[in-house]
Amino acid sequence: MGNTSPFSSVPGMFTHRVAESGDAVAFSHPVPDPSGAPEKWETLTWSQTLDRVRDLALGLHSLGVTSQARCAIASGTRMEWILADLAILCAGGASTTVYPSSTPPDCAYILSDSGSMVVFAEDAAQVAKLVDQRAQIPGVSKVVVFDGDGDGDWVITLDELSALGAELREERPGLFDALVAAVRPDHLATLIYTSGSTGRPKGVRLDHSNWLYEAQAVQDLDEELRGQGWEMLTPDDVQYLWLPLSHVFGKLMQVSQLRIGFRTAVDGRVDKIVDNLAIVQPTFMAAAPRIFEKVYNRVVMQAAEGGAAKYRIFRWAAGVADRVAREKEKGRTPTGLLAVQHRVADRLVFSRLRARFGERLKFFVSGSAPLSPEIGRFFYGAGILILEGYGLTETSAGTFLNRPGSVRFGTVGLPMPGTEVKLAEDGEILIRGGCVMRGYHNLSGATEEALGPDGWFATGDIGVLEGGHLRITDRKKELIKTSGGKYVAPQGIESRFKALCPYVSNLVVHGDRRPYCTALVALDPEAVGVWAAENGLGHLDYTALTAEPRVRQMVQEAVDELNRGLPRHETVKRFTVLPHDLTVEEGEITPSLKMRRRTIEAKYRHLLDAMYEDSVRPL
Structure with a gap:
C-alpha cells in the first residue's frame, strides 16, 4: 500500500541532502537594497543552509524546545520561513503554520489550541498581533522576529536566536546531530489549521512519515516517468516558490526539494511573480x-x-x-x-x-x-x-x-x-x-x-x-439542490465562466433550495480598468464601474455564452456585480485563493434575496 522512504525523519532527509549536494546552490532569494537600488538575489548552498539551521535549532533547544514541542511561524513565504521550519524540525519540534493575514483573535486561537511555545513572526505587524493577544497566549514564552528589533525580553531577533545556538554549539559540539537522530517517523512534524464547519479552524496533524511518504512519492513518480521517456525533476531543475508556506501545497514543494535536490528561488510576493519569472528562469513552478x-x-x-x-x-x-x-x-x-x-x-x-x-x-x-x-x-x-x-x-x-x-x-x-x-x-x-x-x-x-x-x-x-x-x-457540502429538486455542481460552472470573461476574478453560483440559479460577480480590478480605458470609461473608479450599465452588458454577454452550454436547470438566470473584488482580508477567499462560499453567501444575503423577490415558480 505504501512507498518506502530510506529516511526516518525530515531532518534526516535534509542532512542527507547536505551530505550529497554540499556546495551546490540550494536557495536563492531577493535582498532589498537599503539605498533604494534594485534588489539583488543572494544564494545559499546546502552547506550554508545547514550552518544557519544548526544554530537556529540549537537556539530553540536552549529556549526549551524539546521533542514535538510546537513552534509557530506567522510569516509570508521567504527564506527565513524555510530556515525557521527546518530549525524547528531539527530541534525535534513541530511547526504550527499561521497565515500572515490571520486576525489577532485567530492567531491567538491557533497558538493556544496548538500549545505553541515559540512564535517566529515576520515583522512588527505580526509582533503587534501577538502583543495585542498576549493575555490569551500565556504558553508562548518567546517571539522571534525576522525583520525588526527585539524588546530585550519577550521578543528577540533571528540573529539573537542564532547567537544562542552558536554558544550551545561551542559547548556541546555533538548535540545537533543527536537531536536530529532522535526524531522518529511517528513524531509530529506539522500542524496546519484548516477551516472547520463550526467556524473554528481544525489543526491537521501531519507527522514525519507523512512528509517522507510524499517526498518519496515524488521521487517514485520521477522514476516512473523516466521509464516512459519523460524527465520531470532532477537536481538541475530550478523551482520558483511563491506559494504560501503556511499552506500544505507549499510545504509539499519544500520536502520535494529535500528529496530531489533541485534549487529553489524563494519569494512570496504575488505582485512580483511576472517580473521574477524573467529573473529566475525556472524550469517549473506550482501555483x-x-x-x-x-x-x-x-x-x-x-x-x-x-x-x-x-x-x-x-x-x-x-x-x-x-x-x-x-x-x-x-x-x-x-x-x-x-x-x-x-x-x-x-x-x-x-x-x-x-x-x-x-x-x-x-x-x-x-x-x-x-x-x-x-x-x-x-x-x-x-x-x-x-x-x-x-x-x-x-x-x-x-x-x-x-x-x-x-x-x-x-x-x-x-x-x-x-x-x-x-x-x-x-x-x-x-x-x-x-x-x-x-x-x-x-x-x-x-x-x-x-x-x-x-x-x-x-x-x-x-x-x-x-x-x-x-x-x-x-x-x-456545496452541491446545490434547487427547490425543483435538481442538483447543480457550482464549481464547474464557475470555472468555465472564468475562461469566457477575462474581466472577472470570481463567479459565485447560488441556488440551494431556490427556484433557479443566480450568481454574484466579482470583477478583476486590473483587467476591468484596462477595459474601461479602452471603452472611454477610464475616468471611473472601480466602484463606479461595477454600477456602469456597459460593464453589466459586458458581463451579461459572457453569462449568455455560459448558459448556452448548460442544461436549463444549471443556467444562471440573474446576476449581481459586487462593489468590490473578493479579498483575503475580508475573509471572502482563503490565502490559497479558494472561495469561502458560505461566508460570501452570508455577507451578501441581501443581494441574493433580491434576485428572487419576484420569482413565482421553480424552473
Missing part, C-alpha cells in the same frame, strides 16, 4: 489557478488593445490551441492543416507568450482549486504544460496529478505512487495511504468521523473515475 487566469486574461486584454485585426488573430490562435490540445490529450500529434496552422499561430502569438515565463520552463503544477479546462487547453496548445493535481491538507497535499504524456484537462490526474482511491456509494472520494493525516488536533470525534476504521479518509469531495483519472465534480 493556484488564479495565477494562470490572470495571465490568460492579460493576454486577452492585450490582444483586444491591439485593435480588431490583432484580436481576430488572437481568437483564431486560441481556437488552434484548443484543437491542438485536444489532439494531444488523445495521444496524437497534430498533422496536416492543423499542424500548419499551429506553426503560424506559434510564430504570431504563442512564442511571445512562452517568453513571459522564461526560456527554461518545463511545466507548471496547478492545485488548491479547479483549473478551467479551457484555460488549461489554451496554454497546452501554446506549448505551456500545466499539470493539474489534487489533495487536501488532510492528505499532505500531493494525492493526484496529471502526468506529462497523459494529460486530461478537467481531471486531476492519476493517484500518486502509493496512494489508493475508491468512491463511496454517493460518489464521495475516499483516500488511503501514507499521505493521510494521523488526525485532528484535540478533536478525536472529528478524526473518527473523517477516518474510517480501515484507514480510508473521507474527503468531502464528489468525483468520478475515468480510465483511472479522477474528475472532481464538486464539494459534497
Whole structure:
C-alpha cells in the first residue's frame, strides 16, 4: 500500500541532502537594497543552509524546545520561513503554520489550541498581533522576529536566536546531530489549521512519515516517468516558490526539494511573480489557478488593445490551441492543416507568450482549486504544460496529478505512487495511504468521523473515475439542490465562466433550495480598468464601474455564452456585480485563493434575496 522512504525523519532527509549536494546552490532569494537600488538575489548552498539551521535549532533547544514541542511561524513565504521550519524540525519540534493575514483573535486561537511555545513572526505587524493577544497566549514564552528589533525580553531577533545556538554549539559540539537522530517517523512534524464547519479552524496533524511518504512519492513518480521517456525533476531543475508556506501545497514543494535536490528561488510576493519569472528562469513552478487566469486574461486584454485585426488573430490562435490540445490529450500529434496552422499561430502569438515565463520552463503544477479546462487547453496548445493535481491538507497535499504524456484537462490526474482511491456509494472520494493525516488536533470525534476504521479518509469531495483519472465534480457540502429538486455542481460552472470573461476574478453560483440559479460577480480590478480605458470609461473608479450599465452588458454577454452550454436547470438566470473584488482580508477567499462560499453567501444575503423577490415558480 505504501512507498518506502530510506529516511526516518525530515531532518534526516535534509542532512542527507547536505551530505550529497554540499556546495551546490540550494536557495536563492531577493535582498532589498537599503539605498533604494534594485534588489539583488543572494544564494545559499546546502552547506550554508545547514550552518544557519544548526544554530537556529540549537537556539530553540536552549529556549526549551524539546521533542514535538510546537513552534509557530506567522510569516509570508521567504527564506527565513524555510530556515525557521527546518530549525524547528531539527530541534525535534513541530511547526504550527499561521497565515500572515490571520486576525489577532485567530492567531491567538491557533497558538493556544496548538500549545505553541515559540512564535517566529515576520515583522512588527505580526509582533503587534501577538502583543495585542498576549493575555490569551500565556504558553508562548518567546517571539522571534525576522525583520525588526527585539524588546530585550519577550521578543528577540533571528540573529539573537542564532547567537544562542552558536554558544550551545561551542559547548556541546555533538548535540545537533543527536537531536536530529532522535526524531522518529511517528513524531509530529506539522500542524496546519484548516477551516472547520463550526467556524473554528481544525489543526491537521501531519507527522514525519507523512512528509517522507510524499517526498518519496515524488521521487517514485520521477522514476516512473523516466521509464516512459519523460524527465520531470532532477537536481538541475530550478523551482520558483511563491506559494504560501503556511499552506500544505507549499510545504509539499519544500520536502520535494529535500528529496530531489533541485534549487529553489524563494519569494512570496504575488505582485512580483511576472517580473521574477524573467529573473529566475525556472524550469517549473506550482501555483493556484488564479495565477494562470490572470495571465490568460492579460493576454486577452492585450490582444483586444491591439485593435480588431490583432484580436481576430488572437481568437483564431486560441481556437488552434484548443484543437491542438485536444489532439494531444488523445495521444496524437497534430498533422496536416492543423499542424500548419499551429506553426503560424506559434510564430504570431504563442512564442511571445512562452517568453513571459522564461526560456527554461518545463511545466507548471496547478492545485488548491479547479483549473478551467479551457484555460488549461489554451496554454497546452501554446506549448505551456500545466499539470493539474489534487489533495487536501488532510492528505499532505500531493494525492493526484496529471502526468506529462497523459494529460486530461478537467481531471486531476492519476493517484500518486502509493496512494489508493475508491468512491463511496454517493460518489464521495475516499483516500488511503501514507499521505493521510494521523488526525485532528484535540478533536478525536472529528478524526473518527473523517477516518474510517480501515484507514480510508473521507474527503468531502464528489468525483468520478475515468480510465483511472479522477474528475472532481464538486464539494459534497456545496452541491446545490434547487427547490425543483435538481442538483447543480457550482464549481464547474464557475470555472468555465472564468475562461469566457477575462474581466472577472470570481463567479459565485447560488441556488440551494431556490427556484433557479443566480450568481454574484466579482470583477478583476486590473483587467476591468484596462477595459474601461479602452471603452472611454477610464475616468471611473472601480466602484463606479461595477454600477456602469456597459460593464453589466459586458458581463451579461459572457453569462449568455455560459448558459448556452448548460442544461436549463444549471443556467444562471440573474446576476449581481459586487462593489468590490473578493479579498483575503475580508475573509471572502482563503490565502490559497479558494472561495469561502458560505461566508460570501452570508455577507451578501441581501443581494441574493433580491434576485428572487419576484420569482413565482421553480424552473
